[in-house]
Amino acid sequence: MAILPPDPIYVLRGDMGPVHSLLFRISPYIEHLYAGAQSGNIHIWDLKKHRQICKLATVEQQCLALHIIDDEFLIVQRKGGTIDVWNANGSNWIHEKTIDTNYFGFCKSQIMTDDIVLIPLSNSQVGALSLKTQEIVYKLDALEILQSKPLGEVMAIKNCMLENNIILVAYESGVIGLWDVKRRNVHYWLDTKSCPMAMNFDNHWMQAIVGNPTDQLEVFLLTKNHEFTHKASIPLKNSGTSIIASRPDSKVFAVGGWDGRLRIFSWKTLRPLVVLNQHRSTIFDIVYSKDKVEACNNKNLMAAAGKDGTVSLWDLYNQ
Secondary structure, three states: OOOOOOOOOEEEOOOOOOEEEEEEEEOOOOEEEEEEEOOOOEEEEEOOOOEEEEEEOOOOOOEEEEEEEOOOEEEEEEOOOEEEEEEEEOOEEEEEEEEEOOOOOOOOOEEOOOOEEEEEOOOOEEEEEEOOOOEEEEEEEHHHHOOOOOOOOEEEEEEOOOOOOEEEEEEOOOEEEEEEOOOOEEEEEEEOOOOOOEEEEEOOOOEEEEEOOOOEEEEEEEOOOOOEEEEEEEEOOOOOEEEEEEOOOOOEEEEEEOOOOEEEEEOOOOOEEEEEOOOOOOEEEEEEOOOOEOOOOEOOOEEEEEOOOOEEEEOOOOO
């Protein structure tokens, strides 16, 4: 008899509409999940009570990414090309500033340091937004280095969390650049088979996973010489990958597909562990809690959301 996939520990339902970004905010006093919607609203859920306690409503622009830094700044990246900066005021958030980036793609921003947020810009550029000055303090301009080949829009950014400030930037043309942020230079250019739609990197296994519109995931190993070698191709039943998330303990990674499936893989073997079919349409975001969520007695709680407007919470392979 086939083993049925596990059920989520809870599903958050409301009038959110499609949800494009998720964020855990966990402290000794609060356990919240933020859900950034296509409507532009940010829905704040109490994980202890499993209900929405607040909604931040400002502009009707899709929330692409959410970040909290030092529990002081809330950074909201929007599809309309703007970055909203919010300041904490007790239990509330006060909108401080909106920064126009003139970028209208789907690439999510990434945290670089406590002060720097890496944001996609137009013309194949990545900008470093300082929270202190609230200005772009430097840019990574691929066209200045690789002038012979058009790269297209920035599709994905990933901070590799290595000591030498290495990040990955994936471009529409299928090229991925291994950037040295300090030197503003590229160590290595990697050519992939298709336009990268999602990308992640695990610094324990020193491997990158790249998803695209095809029915395969590509796995690349980062060598000590800062070069990538192709390690494996992982077949998928259906085409299209929209998000890849790596669990903080480097044991598993999760892949969200255009078909609404959540696929969990082992980092050690790169083999599929389970396919979850809770969602009815495209998965837009997957996040793991970095701290233990007491309400769920779970230190690696997984949350997923997408076009169907629900958020599923999962306790998987935590034994």
